Amino acid sequence: MARAFTPKVITANHLIEGDVIYLTATDTWSRDLAEAELITDEAHAQLRLLDAQSQAATVVGAYLADAVSGDAGPEPTHFREEFRRTGPSNYAHGKQEALAHV
Amino acid sequence: MYKYNEFDAAFLAERNAQFRAQVERRIDGSLTEDEFKPLRLMNGLYLQLHAYMLRVAIPYGTLNSAQMNQLALLAEKWDKGYGHFTTRQNIQFNWPKLSDVPDMLDALAEVGMHAIQTSGNTIRNVTADHFAGAAADEIEDPRPVAELIRQWSTDHPEFQFMGRKFKIAVGGGAKDRAVLKAHDLAVRVVQNDAGEIGYQILIGGGLGRTPMIGKVINDFLPRADLLPYLEAVVSVWNQIGRRDNKYKARIKITLHEHGMDDIRARVDARFALIKPTFQGADQELFSEIEAYFAAPDFRTDSTAVFSTAYKTDPVFRSWVDTNLAEHRQDDHAIVTISIKKHGATPGDASAEQMRVMADLAAKYGYDELRISHEQNVILPHVHKSDLPAIHAKLKQHGLGTANIGLISDIIACPGMDYCALATARSIPVAEQLATRFDELKLEHDIGHLQIKISGCINACGHHHVGHIGILGLDRAGVENYQITLGGDATWSAAVGERAGPGFAYDEIIPAVERIVSAYLDIRSTPDETFLETYRRVGLAPFKAALYPEAQKKVA
Numbered sequence: 001m002a003r004a005f006t007p008k009v010i011t012a013n014h015l016i017e018g019d020v021i022y023l024t025a026t027d028t029w030s031r032d033l034a035e036a037e038l039i040t041d042e043a044h045a046q047l048r049l050l051d052a053q054s055q056a057a058t059v060v061g062a063y064l065a066d067a068v069s070g071d072a073g074p075e076p077t078h079f080r081e082e083f084r085r086t087g088p089s090n091y092a093h094g095k096q097e098a099l100a101h102v
Numbered sequence: 103m104y105k106y107n108e109f110d111a112a113f114l115a116e117r118n119a120q121f122r123a124q125v126e127r128r129i130d131g132s133l134t135e136d137e138f139k140p141l142r143l144m145n146g147l148y149l150q151l152h153a154y155m156l157r158v159a160i161p162y163g164t165l166n167s168a169q170m171n172q173l174a175l176l177a178e179k180w181d182k183g184y185g186h187f188t189t190r191q192n193i194q195f196n197w198p199k200l201s202d203v204p205d206m207l208d209a210l211a212e213v214g215m216h217a218i219q220t221s222g223n224t225i226r227n228v229t230a231d232h233f234a235g236a237a238a239d240e241i242e243d244p245r246p247v248a249e250l251i252r253q254w255s256t257d258h259p260e261f262q263f264m265g266r267k268f269k270i271a272v273g274g275g276a277k278d279r280a281v282l283k284a285h286d287l288a289v290r291v292v293q294n295d296a297g298e299i300g301y302q303i304l305i306g307g308g309l310g311r312t313p314m315i316g317k318v319i320n321d322f323l324p325r326a327d328l329l330p331y332l333e334a335v336v337s338v339w340n341q342i343g344r345r346d347n348k349y350k351a352r353i354k355i356t357l358h359e360h361g362m363d364d365i366r367a368r369v370d371a372r373f374a375l376i377k378p379t380f381q382g383a384d385q386e387l388f389s390e391i392e393a394y395f396a397a398p399d400f401r402t403d404s405t406a407v408f409s410t411a412y413k414t415d416p417v418f419r420s421w422v423d424t425n426l427a428e429h430r431q432d433d434h435a436i437v438t439i440s441i442k443k444h445g446a447t448p449g450d451a452s453a454e455q456m457r458v459m460a461d462l463a464a465k466y467g468y469d470e471l472r473i474s475h476e477q478n479v480i481l482p483h484v485h486k487s488d489l490p491a492i493h494a495k496l497k498q499h500g501l502g503t504a505n506i507g508l509i510s511d512i513i514a515c516p517g518m519d520y521c522a523l524a525t526a527r528s529i530p531v532a533e534q535l536a537t538r539f540d541e542l543k544l545e546h547d548i549g550h551l552q553i554k555i556s557g558c559i560n561a562c563g564h565h566h567v568g569h570i571g572i573l574g575l576d577r578a579g580v581e582n583y584q585i586t587l588g589g590d591a592t593w594s595a596a597v598g599e600r601a602g603p604g605f606a607y608d609e610i611i612p613a614v615e616r617i618v619s620a621y622l623d624i625r626s627t628p629d630e631t632f633l634e635t636y637r638r639v640g641l642a643p644f645k646a647a648l649y650p651e652a653q654k655k656v657a
Contacts, residue, residue: 016129016200018154057131060149078579080518083527084151088519090447090529093182093197094152 008045009036009074010052011084012062020084020095021059022074023052029059031095033085034073039064103164103470104249104394106214113257114211117218121145122204129201144224144262146217147203150522156195156203157220158210162230162248162272163191163473163480170460170471172213174453180206185456187441187449189513189562190269191229191473192220196520218256223264225255225336230272231279232474235397236436236482238428242291242299244274246392247328251289253387254329261336265343266351268336269308281475283307283316283595284567286353287335292322300324305335305365306357309561313597314354319366325388327373330380334373338365398468400431401485408486418493420546421504426489429482435489437467437481438474439496440503440511444540448514448532449477458499462492475564476513478506508545509553509618510536513564517557517574518581524557526574526581527607531555534611539618548618551632552591567591569633570617571598572610583610587617587644588636599641601648613648620647 010023011033021029022036030036039045045064052062065081067074076082087094106114121141128138142148146157158173165173173193177185180202181195188194198206210216220227228248235243251270255261261268273280274291282288288304301323307316323331339353342360357365411418427436439459441451451459459479463471466488472480484492496502505511512535515521517528532555539545554568558575565571571586582604589598605613618632624643625635636644 013149013153018149018198018200019152056134057129060135079581080151080576083518087152088529089527090450090519090533091182 005040005042005045006066006077007068007074008039008064009033009067010039010045010048010062011036011065011081012052012059015058015060018060023048023062027051031098032073033067033076033081034070036067036074038067038069038074103166103245104391110214111211114214114216114218117145117216117257118204118207118211121207125200125204140222143221144218145203145207146220147198147200148221148522150196150520151518151524152520153197154200154203155520156198156206156217157188158193158195158215158217159220159227160191160193160215160473161252162228162234162245163232163475164230164234164245165471165473166469167460167464167471169213169215170456170463172209172215174456174460176206176209177453177456179209184450184452186447186516187451187473187477187479189475189477189515189564190227191232191475192227193473194516196516223266225251225258225261225268225270228252228255228270228272229280229285229475231275232472232476232480233279233427233436233482234274234472235395236429236434237275237277237279238430239276240274240430241276241293242274243395243397244272244280244289244291246388246395247274247289247291247301248272249391249395250329250384250388251332253391254332254384260333261340264336264340265345266348268339268353270332278593278595279474281564281567281591281595283593284309284313284564284591285316287332288316289328289332294322298324301328303331303335306354307595308352308354309564309566310352311349311559312354313561313566314358315595315597317357317362319362319369326385327377329384330377331369331373334369334376337376338368338372342368398470398483400434400483402433403485403487405433405486408489411490415490417497417502417504418490421493421502422489424504424508424546425506429484431483433486435484435486437484437489437492438506439479439481439501440505441478441501442505442511442536443500443503444505444510445533445537446500447529448512451479455499455501458495458501462495466492476511478511505536505545507550507552509539509548509551510545511552512536513552513554513568515556515558515563517555517563521557521562523560524574525559525576526557526583528555528557528563528572528574531572531574531583531607531610535614538611538615544618544622547628548622549628549631551618551621553614554589554591564591565589566597567595568598569636570614572614575604577604581607583607583613585610585613585617585648587641588633590633601641601645602652603649616647616650617644620644 304316556563586598
């Protein structure tokens with residue numbers, strides 16, 4: 001029996017900066033996971049992934065990543081996605097740096 | 103050291119212009135990512151977890167001060183003010199923008215550097231003994247051979263799209279400081295009974311998923327046969343190496359499957375075919391290259407300043423005892439600058455630190471610097487009278503740590519903090535281990551102990567050959583660390599034995615502490631190193647220390 005579908009977000013790296021981005025429900029790309037569209041339907045997920053992958057001039061390596069609904073929006077379920085939305089743990093670089101400047 | 107001639111400069115300029123155009127076509131949408139990826143990889147550009155990463159080759163680990171200063175410029179202008187020196191004598195910049203990379207490559211070309219063949223299924227950056235040209239135990243400086251191999255392998259038409267990557271290392275000392283036995287191919291400078299210099303050739307070493315120790319395919323290769331022989335080896339492997347499974351594509355698997363006799367026979371046959379096509383141009387080139395690596399004109403002076411400082415300054419004395427190696431000139435020393443300050447990221451140097459090291463090399467070190475696979479920086483030639491001034495300057499910039507060869511001189515790959523392939527973090531484990539053993543004030547008492555940490559099975563952190571090896575894995579969505587013991591990265595190379603079940607992120611530091619404290623209890627004398635003790639007593643007592651609960655159950 002096929003495994004039950006778990007909620008996903010679509011994530012990729014930006015073509016120029018190379019940083020982590022997420023597809024929102026309004027078809028824009030956000031640098032904040034909380035703004036991503038949380039997809040709960042498998043067929044919809046595949047369509048959205050095709051949409052994302054067709055934007056070759058903006059994004060690289062789009063894929064579906066597991067996420068769960070949190071208070072402020074989608075949250076990661078795996079530590080790799082936690083690091084991707086935060087940045088490295090040895091310096092306050094990456095997304096955590098950008099957030100500190102807000 | 104080698105200086106680019108007009109041909110080298112023109113080749114690099116053309117190659118950089120090509121890549122600039124390729125980047126432009128990627129950005130304007132004319133190239134898809136699938137089309138662009140092999141092109142960027144051929145030029146050392148990866149896409150990692152948080153950003154692009156540019157891997158710049160430091161061929162055989164040799165740099166001059168102008169090159170080091172240029173790396174500092176790249177770090178400041180296009181990155182976040184630092185660079186990461188790797189276990190393959192490369193430097194990686196973790197934060198470049200795609201659109202800036204062509205400018206970075208042009209800036210590198212100004213000082214005769216590039217990122218070519220630092221990735222992809224090609225012959226990679228050639229590595230060498232980081233004490234080359236300086237070590238007291240050396241038969242011959244291995245760098246002319248390494249440079250010859252670099253020139254031969256760069257853009258070699260037969261070896262641009264192989265089944266997998268191919269790594270070559272060269273050593274010229276009695277001791278192996280280049281992990282020769284963990285390379286696809288290793289060249290070791292040797293001397294025969296007649297006093298002639300030649301090369302011992304090893305193949306089939308490698309770490310990763312299937313760690314293997316390299317084996318001798320040719321005990322004594324005459325000097326003039328080197329390039330045709332290497333070409334024969336790579337060519338044979340390129341033809342019969344497996345392409346159905348990338349995990350079985352390296353030459354270590356080909357050797358394992360076919361056996362040495364079969365491979366040697368094929369190489370000999372191929373060599374007989376190729377040899378006549380080498381009509382001496384390679385030997386002329388080698389002579390030209392050799393001239394570039396002539397030893398500097400070593401100055402002579404009194405070493406009284408050194409002796410006084412050694413007697414009167416305990417901090418200096420500790421640094422001298424730990425970070426210096428014997429130079430072939432009595433009044434000179436080889437200085438290893440630790441870029442492993444306790445609690446800092448192994449292998450990272452800030453732009454400011456790079457400039458300090460460049461200045462020291464220019465002022466005191468005959469303008470030479472080396473990068474070791476152990477992720478430190480070396481001033482290969484220093485007159486002993488200059489050591490106190492060098493040490494004072496290093497201390498001011500967080501570069502005076504006296505820990506070379508000790509437990510906090512840890513090799514660590516970037517791990518999941520940066521690498522897209524990683525399955526767990528390695529940098530914070532290294533930082534915490536170094537901090538912990540510094541707090542315990544035990545590291546000089548522990549003595550020579552190498553910890554090597556990889557954040558995935560590909561083993562960039564050389565964990566298999568660490569005295570204590572740590573491998574970070576993803577176990578059911580949680581970071582988990584496996585320990586191996588008894589690995590050896592020298593001529594007596596050995597792959598470490600797995601100690602048992604892995605440890606969670608918050609358990610790994612205490613686990614290593616238990617191993618070390620067991621060693622301190624078991625060692626026969628304070629002079630018996632960890633590895634010697636391990637070889638004497640085996641895994642059992644360390645296992646008992648690592649898994650006390652299991653011991654209780656058995657009892």
